[in-house]
Amino acid sequence: EDKVVQSPLSLVVHEGDTVTLNCSYEVTNFRSLLWYKQEKKAPTFLFMLTSSGIEKKSGRLSSILDKKELFSILNITATQTGDSAIYLCALNTGTASKLTFGTGTRLQVTL
């Protein structure tokens, strides 16, 4: 079974802090690693990473993949209360975009 482990499970920070969320996996052969943000309802897509060492960036969020050490990180700088959500990491290991998800990291940003 493909395993995706996220850490920490939950995190509380103050607005303005920088956070790093971790995603490690045991699969060596996969097509892509994806990050999603889930607030109240549907997960929304953040990043897709396919190549090791290449950072993807969108505003205050960035992510990088290390295929040698089998992990990815999601960084959020200058956090805001609107960043409060569950952040999900997922691997696409086969055909048809079947994703294997980690359990997620619950981030709470307080004033």
Add this chain to the structure above:
Amino acid sequence: NAGVTQTPKFQVLKTGQSMTLQCAQDMNHNSMYWYRQDPGMGLRLIYYSASEGTTDKGEVPNGYNVSRLNKREFSLRLESAAPSQTSVYFCASSGWIYGELFFGEGSRLTVL
């Protein structure tokens, strides 16, 4: 632009009752998926349909059936609901086999 639409959003069933969750997407995507989300378990794949006319089991298919009615619609049926099927169900679609998934807003099902 609706994206992925699921119905109903909430449902309460008694053990042994049956029901169907409906899902439709308007993005002309080939692939569609049903996931369930439980506390501490993340999202787990129940069934998927790589293209119209095909369906395959995912990680947790027991107790469920699916129908890919046409390219737009993919339904999930619980024939005899059990309390263990209490969960939030998400339908998703994807435009290509390596692409990201687009999710519906979820259906919260409680089985008493």
